[in-house]
Amino acid sequence: MNAFDTREKVTLADVALQAGVSVMTVSRVVNDRPGVGASTRERVRGAISALGYRPNIVARGLKAHRSCTIGLLVPDVTNPYFPEIVRGAEDVAIAHGFTLLLTNVIEDVEREAAALEAFEDRRVDGVIACSPRLSAERLDVLLARHHAAVIVNRRSAPDVAGSVRIDHEQGMRQLIRHLVATGCRRLGVIAGPSHSYAGRERMLGLDRETREHGLDLPDRHVVAEAPTVEGGERATRTLLTRNPSLDALVCFNDLVAAGALLTLAEAGIAVPTDIAVVGYDDIPFARMFTPPLTTIRASTYALGQHAMTMLLERMEGRGRGVDIVLQPELVVRASTRACTDAA
Amino acid sequence: MNAFDTREKVTLADVALQAGVSVMTVSRVVNDRPGVGASTRERVRGAISALGYRPNIVARGLKAHRSCTIGLLVPDVTNPYFPEIVRGAEDVAIAHGFTLLLTNVIEDVEREAAALEAFEDRRVDGVIACSPRLSAERLDVLLARHHAAVIVNRRSAPDVAGSVRIDHEQGMRQLIRHLVATGCRRLGVIAGPSHSYAGRERMLGLDRETREHGLDLPDRHVVAEAPTVEGGERATRTLLTRNPSLDALVCFNDLVAAGALLTLAEAGIAVPTDIAVVGYDDIPFARMFTPPLTTIRASTYALGQHAMTMLLERMEGRGRGVDIVLQPELVVRASTRACTDAA
DNA sequence: TTGAAAGCGCTAACAG
DNA sequence: CTGTTAGCGCTTTCAA
Numbered sequence: 001m002n003a004f005d006t007r008e009k010v011t012l013a014d015v016a017l018q019a020g021v022s023v024m025t026v027s028r029v030v031n032d033r034p035g036v037g038a039s040t041r042e043r044v045r046g047a048i049s050a051l052g053y054r055p056n057i058v059a060r061g062l063k064a065h066r067s068c069t070i071g072l073l074v075p076d077v078t079n080p081y082f083p084e085i086v087r088g089a090e091d092v093a094i095a096h097g098f099t100l101l102l103t104n105v106i107e108d109v110e111r112e113a114a115a116l117e118a119f120e121d122r123r124v125d126g127v128i129a130c131s132p133r134l135s136a137e138r139l140d141v142l143l144a145r146h147h148a149a150v151i152v153n154r155r156s157a158p159d160v161a162g163s164v165r166i167d168h169e170q171g172m173r174q175l176i177r178h179l180v181a182t183g184c185r186r187l188g189v190i191a192g193p194s195h196s197y198a199g200r201e202r203m204l205g206l207d208r209e210t211r212e213h214g215l216d217l218p219d220r221h222v223v224a225e226a227p228t229v230e231g232g233e234r235a236t237r238t239l240l241t242r243n244p245s246l247d248a249l250v251c252f253n254d255l256v257a258a259g260a261l262l263t264l265a266e267a268g269i270a271v272p273t274d275i276a277v278v279g280y281d282d283i284p285f286a287r288m289f290t291p292p293l294t295t296i297r298a299s300t301y302a303l304g305q306h307a308m309t310m311l312l313e314r315m316e317g318r319g320r321g322v323d324i325v326l327q328p329e330l331v332v333r334a335s336t337r338a339c340t341d342a343a
Numbered sequence: 344m345n346a347f348d349t350r351e352k353v354t355l356a357d358v359a360l361q362a363g364v365s366v367m368t369v370s371r372v373v374n375d376r377p378g379v380g381a382s383t384r385e386r387v388r389g390a391i392s393a394l395g396y397r398p399n400i401v402a403r404g405l406k407a408h409r410s411c412t413i414g415l416l417v418p419d420v421t422n423p424y425f426p427e428i429v430r431g432a433e434d435v436a437i438a439h440g441f442t443l444l445l446t447n448v449i450e451d452v453e454r455e456a457a458a459l460e461a462f463e464d465r466r467v468d469g470v471i472a473c474s475p476r477l478s479a480e481r482l483d484v485l486l487a488r489h490h491a492a493v494i495v496n497r498r499s500a501p502d503v504a505g506s507v508r509i510d511h512e513q514g515m516r517q518l519i520r521h522l523v524a525t526g527c528r529r530l531g532v533i534a535g536p537s538h539s540y541a542g543r544e545r546m547l548g549l550d551r552e553t554r555e556h557g558l559d560l561p562d563r564h565v566v567a568e569a570p571t572v573e574g575g576e577r578a579t580r581t582l583l584t585r586n587p588s589l590d591a592l593v594c595f596n597d598l599v600a601a602g603a604l605l606t607l608a609e610a611g612i613a614v615p616t617d618i619a620v621v622g623y624d625d626i627p628f629a630r631m632f633t634p635p636l637t638t639i640r641a642s643t644y645a646l647g648q649h650a651m652t653m654l655l656e657r658m659e660g661r662g663r664g665v666d667i668v669l670q671p672e673l674v675v676r677a678s679t680r681a682c683t684d685a686a
Numbered sequence: 687t688t689g690a691a692a693g694c695g696c697t698a699a700c701a702g
Numbered sequence: 703c704t705g706t707t708a709g710c711g712c713t714t715t716c717a718a
Contacts, residue, residue: 007490009408009466011711022689027713037687052488057464058410059711062402063694065352069444069465077429078627083420090447099461101412102445104433118442121400122412123352145395147350229627258631284421284572288601290633354695365705370697380703402695406710 010053019047030055061123070311071101071119071127071146073112078104079227079255080283081300085130085152088304096312098125107193107226109133116142126311128152129161133195148314150307154197158321162314164307168198171296171328172205175250175278178294178330180213182337184248184276187215189222190235190260192252196227199252202280206250227252232259240267247275248336254279254286257293261335265290276336292333298326353396362390373398404466413654414444414462414470414489416455421447422570422598423626424643428473428495431647439655441468450536450569452476459485469654471495472504476538491657493650497540501664505657507650511541514639514671515548518593518621521637521673523556525680527591527619530558532565533578533603535595539570542595545623549593570595575602583610590618591679597622597629600636604678608633619679635676641669 012030016023021040028036029044030053036044047053061067070093074082090100101124103115112134119127126148132139140160143149149161156163179187189206192199210217223238225231232251236259239246249264251257257279264271271277271291279286282297306324313319355373359366364383371379372387373396379387390396404410413436417425433443444467446458455477462470469491475482483503486492492504499506522530532549535542553560566581568574575594579602582589592607594600600622607614614620614634622629625640649667656662 007488009711012713013711023712024689024714025687028688031713035687040687054460054464054488056466056711058401058466059405059694060713061694062405062696062711063713065694067401077420077426078423080421080423083426086420086445087447087449094446099465100445102429102443103437104430106430117397121397122442123399123401145350145397258628262631285601285628285631288605288628288632290631352695355697356695366695367697367705368703371704374697378703383703399695402710403697404710405695405712406697408710 009056010051011056012053015044015047015051015053018051019044065123066125067123068098069101069122069124070098070308071103071115071122071124073103073105073115073119073127073129073132075107075131075133076104077102079253080285081253081255081281082130084300085304085307088301088306089128089308090304092305092308092312098312105133107133109195113138113142116146120145126150126315128307128311130307131196131198133193135195148311150311150314152303152307155323158323162310162319162322162324164303164310164324164326166198166298166303166326166328168201168328169205169208171280171298171330172202172250173209174328174330175280175294175296176206176209176213178332178336178339179248179250179276179278180215181339182272182276184337185215186243186246187217187221187248187250188239188243188246189217189250190232190239190252190256191222191224192227192256194224196252202252221246225252225256227256229255229259229262232256233263234259236260236263240269249275249277251277251279254281254283254293254295257286257295257335258289261289261291261293271335272337278336282331286331287333289335291335294333294336295331296328297331298328302326352399353394354399355396358387358390358394358396361394362387408466409468410466411441412444412465412467413441413651414446414458414465414467416446416448416458416462416470416472416475418450418474418476419447420445422596423628424596424598424624425473427643428647428650431644431649432471432651433647435648435651435655441655448476450476452538456481456485459489463488469493469658471650471654473650474539474541476536478538491654493654493657495646495650498666501666505653505662505665505667507646507653507667507669509541509641509646509669509671511544511671512548512551514623514641514673515545515593516552517671517673518623518637518639519549519552519556521675521679521682522591522593522619522621523558524682525615525619527680528558529586529589530560530564530591530593531582531586531589532560532593533575533582533595533599534565534567535570535599537567539595545595564589568595568599570599572598572602572605575599576606577602579603579606583612592618592620594620594622597624597626597636597638600629600638600678601632604632604634604636614678615680621679625674629674630676632678634678637676637679638674639671640674641671645669 225235279295448454568578622638629636
């Protein structure tokens with residue numbers, strides 16, 4: 001520690017002493033409040049910069065019952081789908097003077113619950129839970145303890161949390177329609193985690209759309225796995241062993257699809273000639289896969305922005321019960337066959 | 344708000360009242376401290392769960408001069424290189440009872456400075472700055488105001504911050520050696536942001552290694568760009584226009600290399616036959632590019648773990664002046680030619 | 687225009 | 703074993 005060390009924190013009292021005034025006067029100057037003479041104000045300003053004073057937001061928050069902090073819960077930042085949401089949410093938060101407390105819960109339900117409680121202990125002003133895996137009951141109890149909450153990619157009781165989500169049923173229906181239109185009939189499905197709300201929505205769309213097309217979808221064509229590249233690799237091996245004649249693979253997300261593509265390439269199975277592959281999310285790399293991936297896109301940056309905006313509104317007691325649903329869009333690339341007129 | 348609403352925060356005093364004891368007794372029970380009779384302890388426990396009390400960590404921190412919070416500064420979570428570091432750091436932090444305050448500074452120097460000040464205002468117990476772009480002088484001033492700090496991917500004055508970094512000079516040398524060994528002679532370089540420490544280290548390795556091989560590297564073969572896919576696309580177009588005869592492209596990172604690959608594919612230039620491409624970082628998707636990317640790998644998860652471990656040590660006043668240097672490893676894939684015996 | 691007192695929720699340091 | 707006092711850094715309230 002040398003003379004330039006500024007680690008010992010300067011307090012209002014230190015500044016007050018240096019400027020020869022009371023702490024209240026300093027507080028007024030710091031907060032740009034009236035009731036301080038021009039000359040005093042100057043003197044205090046001088047002391048503040050001389051001492052390198054910075055207000056302690058934590059102490060301020062203790063009094064004001066706010067932390068200017070927002071808890072953001074994310075399944076896994078390592079999945080490129082989520083960082084975009086984080087950025088969208090963060091940009092809005094920072095613009096409003098809030099800082100983000102980020103927690104990765106690595107697809108673990110208990111870690112998710114623990115994170116929500118940790119947020120509470122830190123008295124965050126609000127929480128955004130992305131794709132939570134907790135059961136609706138537990139999640140509601142945990143979220144109800146927070147001042148304000150918003151859930152991303154899932155619905156909730158409106159007085160507990162707002163929600164911003166993507167119409168996954170429609171997204172999945174678009175995917176299936178596209179596959180059918182390009183001549184696929186024997187679909188294999190790699191479903192995501194069983195507690196995934198988005199996953200269930202997608203399965204709903206899948207069931208309905210396949211039924212409308214009179215397609216058969218036996219249980220052995222469906223495998224549930226972790227929503228990762230490795231999960232996709234495992235699931236693809238399982239599916240192909242069980243059903244060598246599949247002509248399309250519907251993957252829970254782009255990561256899973258990536259695993260599928262890798263496994264198919266290793267096995268020497270041509271995509272999309274032998275088998276078509278579709279993903280979900282349109283992560284930034286989807287266009288660079290081999291072959292580029294047909295998938296479903298929704299603006300995740302916007303998702304994050306909406307979520308944070310809604311949260312800020314709820315924190316002020318406005319906008320209760322809002323449920324924003326964004327429509328996703330089909331992105332056709334080379335992992336599916338060219339459109340025939342058959343459909 | 345209904346009867347189950349738990350948003351109104353319960354305090355120690357509330358619990359004390361309910362249990363008919365003093366706040367100190369409750370505090371002792373909450374913190375599992377001795378000096379409370381078994382029956383009293385039970386009664387207090389009952390009151391705690393009846394009221395759903397959770398200690399306010401912020402208030403506790405005000406007294407103890409600690410926030411149990413660590414500030415993590417990241418250039419851009421959207422770059423797959425960083426989430427792994429975040430995970431490594433977070434896993435260690437959580438294991439020690441700390442929560443992460445994460446800030447993306449989107450490669451913006453001013454946002455970086457603002458984030459470091461925001462961390463200070465929140466009295467974080469320590470800071471980790473990943474790949475900071477601030478000048479050494481400004482960074483040192485800002486970091487010196489923190490209790491403890493660690494810089495990732497860059498060096499610093501040991502009393503200001505510890506450092507954990509990758510030996511980028513060696514990494515780049517390995518890359519160049521590999522290119523030379525596979526017959527490349529006319530290298531084009533897409534450098535990163537000019538204030539990037541890692542970038543300068545890599546350029547150093549590049550200069551030295553090319554010189555040792557007697558290779559010429561004129562200025563017009565080097566272009567600086569944003570370290571993103573888009574930056575890579577722009578830079579590649581510029582380079583190829585200026586120098587149509589390049590036989591290798593050395594990219595600042597894998598994102599840039601991705602942009603290069605996309606641009607080359609569009610232009611109908613074959614990789615690696617016409618031109619070889621190398622990246623840096625080995626992000627998880629590098630193996631899935633078209634063609635799979637030759638690049639440099641270092642365990643970023645370990646980088647994050649080391650950084651946090653070092654920070655925790657420094658927070659306790661131990662381990663001053665440590666500088667951990669991790670050796671990176673060459674990963675050869677199909678974006679470079681097969682090894683000839685020419686070298 | 688300025689300041690003194692009280693208190694946010696909690697705990698360390700002493701009483702009893 | 704249990705409680706009282708004081709104070710962390712700040713702001714709100716009221717008085718001078």
